Amino acid sequence: MSKTVSQPMLRRLPNYLMLLRKYHDTGIAFCSSSRIAEDLGLSSIQVRKDLQTVSDTPGVPNQGRDVKRLIDDLEGFLGYNDFSQAVLVGVGRLGSALLSYEGFREYNMKIVLAFDTRAHTPEMQSGVPIYHVNKLRQLVTRLHVQIGIIVTPSKSAQGVCDALVDSGVKAIWNFAPVHLSVPEDVIVYNENMAESLAFLSSKLRNKEEK
């Protein structure tokens, strides 16, 4: 099938999956779009549209959709059937938090390796081995990891990024507040904590002014 999917929709999909798993665990076999919509705070029309794009199995009028089948379709669509592996660079506070973050498992994501300039002898943290950054190219190349997470200080970010790309990484999740230059075929997703908070605060102000 492989339709092209909009970014916002792609962000909603994992949430459907999580909710549907919850339904499944509570023994709910069928559910309507409007129910999902309510639980997720979306419009039912949007949910219907999204699920149609993702699943070939049509929904049943007056009954809704088969929860189990929908889970399978979503997992297939999102490519969760095999584990997605990632490496993390920069084991500071935020890096450590990500290493120990439980939520990744739920999305079949796993950080398999971490690097830091301070790690001299290989050590473990939250079950993930941490190596010195000078091992990065060697190890990442060997393991064929495709996703890199950059949690380094801004000034090291571009260098780390280059090393990751050289080692075959095709997608980068960047927490450093800088714009990274990458080849065209590499995807960068920027996460800026401070920006998010500032964004929220301005939204608040905008609202107050009205």
Added chain:
Amino acid sequence: MSKTVSQPMLRRLPNYLMLLRKYHDTGIAFCSSSRIAEDLGLSSIQVRKDLQTVSDTPGVPNQGRDVKRLIDDLEGFLGYNDFSQAVLVGVGRLGSALLSYEGFREYNMKIVLAFDTRAHTPEMQSGVPIYHVNKLRQLVTRLHVQIGIIVTPSKSAQGVCDALVDSGVKAIWNFAPVHLSVPEDVIVYNENMAESLAFLSSKLRNKEEK
């Protein structure tokens, strides 16, 4: 002026501000939209549009815009003139990382207070006092804080959210992977770490299929 601004634009604004401050520090007094665009990886047309919305001072043809003035306008627009204060609930790994995150200062954001169920005697972390959650209503109400950050386990999130809203909080930054129910006048911004990573991974897969 107080124009309505689109969400994606509102997210770009803090980045302009950061870049312009960097220019200012290096003694650059004027800059063109195309330069900003290049440094930030955006299109120059978009930058021009954005800056027009934010600043009443027109740009000068063949010269660009006054960096200092633009900084002032952006700060004014984003409401950075007075500090924005936030409280954080849930001092786990991620919560701690946020408490110690340096980047907030740059956006004039400050976490002034934190709460956790494990904090029995008030303690300090990264310069922020941590109280037991049962002090939440009392302290947040008294300090008139408007922004709450929820970094608790999912099952506590809605309860904490209700308490924050009761105490006058008008904007919530939610890291728990659940949908929060709030009154209409309260803004919720959801941040889901796992979702972001999963999103990146599916994007990668979609690309590979092509």
Added chain:
DNA sequence: TAGATTGTTAATCGATTAACAATC
């Protein structure tokens, strides 16, 4: 003056929402 860069107006693009017929 010539060239760069601006602001404005219109065109395009893409996502969400609405309306409604189809069906278990």
Added chain:
DNA sequence: TAGATTGTTAATCGATTAACAATC
């Protein structure tokens, strides 16, 4: 059958991009 819920097609909404005249 009646009612709920579906899928499809069209309308709306909103953001980005393009084109171009204006100007220091």
